[in-house]
Amino acid sequence: AQRVTQPEKLLSVFKGAPVELKCNYSYSGSPELFWYVQYSRQRLQLLLRHISRESIKGFTADLNKGETSFHLKKPFAQEEDSAMYYCALRLNSGNTPLVFGKGTRLSVIA
Amino acid sequence: EAQVTQNPRYLITVTGKKLTVTCSQNMNHEYMSWYRQDPGLGLRQIYYSMNVEVTDKGDVPEGYKVSRKEKRNFPLILESPSPNQTSLYFCASSPRKGDTEAFFGQGTRLTVV
Numbered sequence: 001a002q003r004v005t006q007p008e009k010l011l012s013v014f015k016g017a018p019v020e021l022k023c024n025y026s027y028s029g030s031p032e033l034f035w036y037v038q039y040s041r042q043r044l045q046l047l048l049r050h051i052s053r054e055s056i057k058g059f060t061a062d063l064n065k066g067e068t069s070f071h072l073k074k075p076f077a078q079e080e081d082s083a084m085y086y087c088a089l090r091l092n093s094g095n096t097p098l099v100f101g102k103g104t105r106l107s108v109i110a
Numbered sequence: 111e112a113q114v115t116q117n118p119r120y121l122i123t124v125t126g127k128k129l130t131v132t133c134s135q136n137m138n139h140e141y142m143s144w145y146r147q148d149p150g151l152g153l154r155q156i157y158y159s160m161n162v163e164v165t166d167k168g169d170v171p172e173g174y175k176v177s178r179k180e181k182r183n184f185p186l187i188l189e190s191p192s193p194n195q196t197s198l199y200f201c202a203s204s205p206r207k208g209d210t211e212a213f214f215g216q217g218t219r220l221t222v223v
Contacts, residue, residue, distance in 0.1 A: 009150065034211065044153075044200065046211040086153060088212075098143070098204070098212050102152030 003027075004089050006101035013077050014109050021072040021104050023061075023087030031089045033070040034098070035061055038084040047072075047085070057081070077108045112137045116201050116215035123191055123222055131186045131218050133201035139213075140206045142184035143168070144176065146197040147217075153200070159184055191222040 003026045013019055025031060035047040048056045050063040050070060061072045070087060087101040114135045123129055135142065143158040145168075155168030159178040173195055175187040184203075188195060198219050204212040 006152075043216045044202075044214040049211065098202070100145075100153040100155075102150075 004087050004099055004101035006087055006104045008104045010105045012107045012109060015079055016076050019074045019077045019106065021085050021106065023070045023101060025068050025089050027089065031091055033063055034088045035072050036086040036088055079108050079110055082106055082108045114201055114203050114213050114215040116218050118218060119216065120219050125192055125222055126190050129188050129191060131199060133184045133215055134182050135203040136182065137203060138181065139203035142203045144186045145200045147200060148197050193222045196220060196222050
């Protein structure tokens, strides 16, 4: 079965410092990968997906099939980036729902 | 407006008293799922449904039931709630196509005393 691993439960960085939230997956095929964000007391919402290769709120994520990783990066963290971040995977065949990692809580310190 | 709606938002109940949390989506999505979110454990899938009358167990189905009699609704049923089911519950829906996002409800915070 496919699996998503986020090795860090909590990541604290200073404002203006670079951020990297790690995500590794185990699946031999070609999955679709997503990052979801949950701000305090709000519902989960999509941050970005690998297929669109876009930058949202300064965040980017590149799919590395060789390392089976989809790390989320931002060059300069802002206080409003503090949130819970979930990496998620879905088979591109569309026959299964999303599989989530356990999440990483990002705390940006002023 | 495209949305996933859960009710109630907050619920406090006693052990053993059956309850239902409703979930409705207006996007004609095939897939719907229920998750529970607990500190340190992240999101864990309870049940999912790939279409009407098609449901399957997720990672933590014990103590829960679901039904999918119509496409828009996917209620979560706790026949005999216990304190270890105290959690924050999220419903999500998505279309069949693999590269499209899932839409989440606003969450239901359940406390079982």
